[in-house]
Amino acid sequence: MEFVKNVPFFSIMLCMISGVTASMLPPKIAKWWTVALAAVVAALNAWLLSYLLSVGESYTYMMGHFPAPWGNELRGGILEALLAVVFSIVLLVSTLGGMQKLEYQVDPHKQNLFCVMLDLVLAAMISMLYTNDLFTGYVFIEIMTLGACVLIMSRQNGRTLVSAMRYMIMSLLGSGLILIAITLTYNLTGHLLMENIQQSFAQLHASGQYEVPITVITGLFFVGLGIKSALFPFHTWLPDAYGYSTPAASSVLSSIVSKAYIFLLMKIFYRVIGMDIIHSSHVMNLLFIFGVAGMILGSLSAIRSHDLRRMNAYSSVAQIGYLYAGIGLGIEAGFVAAIYHMIMHSVAKSSLFIATSGLADASGDSKRFSDLRGAGYRYPAAGICFSVSAMSLVGIPILGGFVSKLYFSQAAFEYGGVHLWVMLSALALSTFLNVLYFMRTVITLYRPPKKGFQPPAFRKDPRTVTALWIMTALNFLVGLLAQPIVMAITRGLRMFA
């Protein structure tokens, strides 16, 4: 066995061990420790990705040398490695960019514990990407939930506490549903490894047995993970949680936590239940409808909100709607578009949150839109980063959002029928709404300030400025490298089934 195949296991253990170590380090070192960990994990997974791209096939990794039906397994493929690289880079840059705010928004004695939670979220994310065992997936879902909850409430004020509580309640409802779905799956098939479950399900499906229980299982997985990833009607906890926690937390939450759940759902559809059964059970139509509703209603809420951070949060609801609508088409092109959108959105949204915190500094932490006038001149790096990522989300060519919208509509054309018109009109309407709220903000940033406005004194932290420039570059990179990324996603998805 090549040594590189150990990377998934090593990255998970590395994150866990660094988490434990970070709890004992002084806060200043702990933060850089987390940044270094994310860099190491990204480099390791990039190595694995290059190996897998050259070999062109996936592999399974036995944990503890127990063979297939008994042991626990990890599985490495192009898709998993690609997402692990992207997410760990995003975590790195978000931590770097949010460091300065962290220093005065979080209790100084607890800053190293904040880093512990970041490490845990990274570990849970990587395990959810690579795991080949359903129950391991469940355990890491819970670890992710606990980590995310602490990230939300690390900056202590009323709103974050209440939203952490709401997040916890909604997530626990979701985990309850996922747990019962796993129990039913185990009850029907007697397996926990994904391949074995899929084989048993295929046999059951072919013989026409247990059709209702399998549909129920599919529905339970969808609703459970949908609640956890803030799909449209279950998103009530999200605006306060993203809007009022510390910027490092909100960018990690919006870009990594919700995406990992959606990826796990895709994995369950593809590798546990099997696409044949999914198609015949019509659950996909449900995903599509909820997704389209989220695309439009999330954007409408974003227009109505007067606070920049809440606007970003509601925009996340809309973007998660895009993901679900793409998955809901149920064809390969839709999945490719959704995964590309996942990468694009995690880069763009984390940049938006970090840039917003910079712009808030430049306008005296005011919540009024009028005080944002001229903030783009007062803090150029934040202004440019915000504008670039907003344009990316709106869908200006060269940037990533354009490519993902293109692929979504191509997938809709491939599917045809009613879905085509619903998808195209939802895309058009949602893009129009995106333009309304994002461009309004960008224009406000570059308008001259009101007469008598005293620009506040603020410090441009070099770490934040570096992170902002890196994020701007990443936004361009995701758009410019669209072709190779989509190729890799397509190859990864083919290995997936």
Next chain:
Amino acid sequence: MLEAIPRLLEEHFEEIIAVLLFGIGFTTLLLHRNLIKKIIGLNIMDTAVYLFLTSVGYIEGRTAPILTDGITSAQNYVNPIPSGLVLTGIVVSVSVTAVTLSLTIRLYRRYHTLDIDKITLLMKGEDN
């Protein structure tokens, strides 16, 4: 249809109770306004899943797979994995309950009430 109910009740008594308990726990967690009762609901819900898993995983007349009398035939033992899953699940639900309780303490110290609706109202009143 109706005649089948007594037989179902007899054969699947634990499972039916487990599903009922799951429903009770789920609605309590979702709809109750009192935070402590929500947490109780969470625990009922999780316990229901464990009851389901244990009752499905047990076969009458067999014992845990620990070799004592030199009997090696698998026919005499039950599969240990469901019990293992229940143990893992219990660990998860204990830690989740602990975190939720500590959050509740934080909220109570700040707002002096356990009613989530009142807390939300109070929160909107304060400016932050």
